[in-house]
Amino acid sequence: MKRIFGFSLALAALAAVFIAATAPATDGLKIGDKAPDFKLKGVDGKTYSLAGIKDANGKAPKGYIVTFTCNTCPFAVLYEDRIIALNKKTSIMGYPVVAIQPNDPALKPGDDFAAMQQRAKEKNFTFPYLFDDGQKVFPQYGASRTPEFYVLDKDMVLRYTGAMDDNAEDPAAVKVNYIEMAIKYMENNQAPNPATTKAIGCSIKVKKS
Amino acid sequence: MIRLFIALLVTLQLFASCKSEAQSDAPAHPVVAPSAMLGGIPVYSKFDDFEHWLHFDNDTTYVVNFWATWCKPCVEELPWFEQLHEQFRDQKVKVVLVSLDFKKDLEKKLLPFVQSRKLKPTVVALTDSGYQNWIDKVTPDWSGAIPVTLIYNARKRAFKDDQFSDYEELEKMLKDLKI
Numbered sequence: 001m002k003r004i005f006g007f008s009l010a011l012a013a014l015a016a017v018f019i020a021a022t023a024p025a026t027d028g029l030k031i032g033d034k035a036p037d038f039k040l041k042g043v044d045g046k047t048y049s050l051a052g053i054k055d056a057n058g059k060a061p062k063g064y065i066v067t068f069t070c071n072t073c074p075f076a077v078l079y080e081d082r083i084i085a086l087n088k089k090t091s092i093m094g095y096p097v098v099a100i101q102p103n104d105p106a107l108k109p110g111d112d113f114a115a116m117q118q119r120a121k122e123k124n125f126t127f128p129y130l131f132d133d134g135q136k137v138f139p140q141y142g143a144s145r146t147p148e149f150y151v152l153d154k155d156m157v158l159r160y161t162g163a164m165d166d167n168a169e170d171p172a173a174v175k176v177n178y179i180e181m182a183i184k185y186m187e188n189n190q191a192p193n194p195a196t197t198k199a200i201g202c203s204i205k206v207k208k209s
Numbered sequence: 210m211i212r213l214f215i216a217l218l219v220t221l222q223l224f225a226s227c228k229s230e231a232q233s234d235a236p237a238h239p240v241v242a243p244s245a246m247l248g249g250i251p252v253y254s255k256f257d258d259f260e261h262w263l264h265f266d267n268d269t270t271y272v273v274n275f276w277a278t279w280c281k282p283c284v285e286e287l288p289w290f291e292q293l294h295e296q297f298r299d300q301k302v303k304v305v306l307v308s309l310d311f312k313k314d315l316e317k318k319l320l321p322f323v324q325s326r327k328l329k330p331t332v333v334a335l336t337d338s339g340y341q342n343w344i345d346k347v348t349p350d351w352s353g354a355i356p357v358t359l360i361y362n363a364r365k366r367a368f369k370d371d372q373f374s375d376y377e378e379l380e381k382m383l384k385d386l387k388i
């Protein structure tokens with residue numbers, strides 16, 4: 001018995017080490033967490049926060065699609081038109097898109113505020129394109145790459161996070177749009193499934209301290 | 210209390226036995242031929258066919274870097290992987306640069322890049338765009354942002370989920386793993 005006990009303890013210790021070693025980083029929002037609101041400047045010069053956002057009908061949203069994206073990442077560029085199309089479709093349903101540019105322009109000059117303004121104008125963005133000046137907001141969300149998406153409900157509780165869809169390379173080959181699927185679940189008062197997905201993207205450029 | 214403790218022990222034992230069973234039953238990672246070869250670069254269109262590159266079980270330490278020609282910080286740190294390849298060439302270290310460039314860019318961008326830079330380390334292309342299905346198989350610690358680097362041998366694995374700050378950081382990670 002004593003031997004088994006010792007063996008078990010060793011196993012427990014081993015299990016603890018194993019779990020610690022394989023646990024992913026826990027920074028940022030988890031499904032069910034309330035997302036922090038923010039005050040960020042948009043390309044139109046106005047300051048935006050989630051609390052003040054309205055949907056395409058001028059009503060208080062049923063939810064929010066917050067995306068961290070930028071001008072320069074080729075993957076983000078691949079999703080530019082898809083974000084525009086998504087907002088067109090979902091804002092009417094009560095789920096407007098809010099885009100936030102998280103890169104430090106000192107490291108990515110193509111992502112500075114003037115470049116953001118120009119890009120938004122060229123592409124006719126119909127959603128706020130905000131600058132995370134000082135890089136305070138994206139770490140609270142736990143964003144690590146562009147593009148990355150967070151679907152919040154009307155109470156700003158995180159319901160889905162990850163990729164927009166399952167094919168970055170070819171929009172025509174997309175089989176699942178995870179965001180639209182998440183909204184469908186939410187409309188039926190169900191938890192989105194999957195609630196999280198992963199995709200390749202550009203790491204968010206942070207000033208080295 | 211004692212009962213609870215015994216229950217806990219039993220649970221742990223079960224957990225342990227399940228685990229060891231799972232390990233012995235775990236499928237090996239057979240070496241699968243690439244879907245295509247492009248100027249000497251093996252191209253894998255399915256992650257499962259590529260996966261054995263992450264699980265060689267021998268006396269070599271593998272430095273596996275995920276990158277793409279479009280990824281600026283990835284390209285910035287490539288010279289350090291070339292330097293590492295030179296420095297450890299006689300020491301059972303193999304540097305593998307896994308390009309995640311799109312299929313349509315392999316001939317136009319990846320191949321000219323590799324050839325014009327005369328990249329010495331092994332370059333492999335992985336074009337499986339079903340990212341959601343395989344990112345966690347590399348390691349659950351990976352969010353999907355690149356560059357990232359996995360260094361492993363038969364005994365240990367280590368993962369760097371960002372660009373290295375300099376060559377020394379990369380070299381240290383390799384040396385720590387080789388000990």
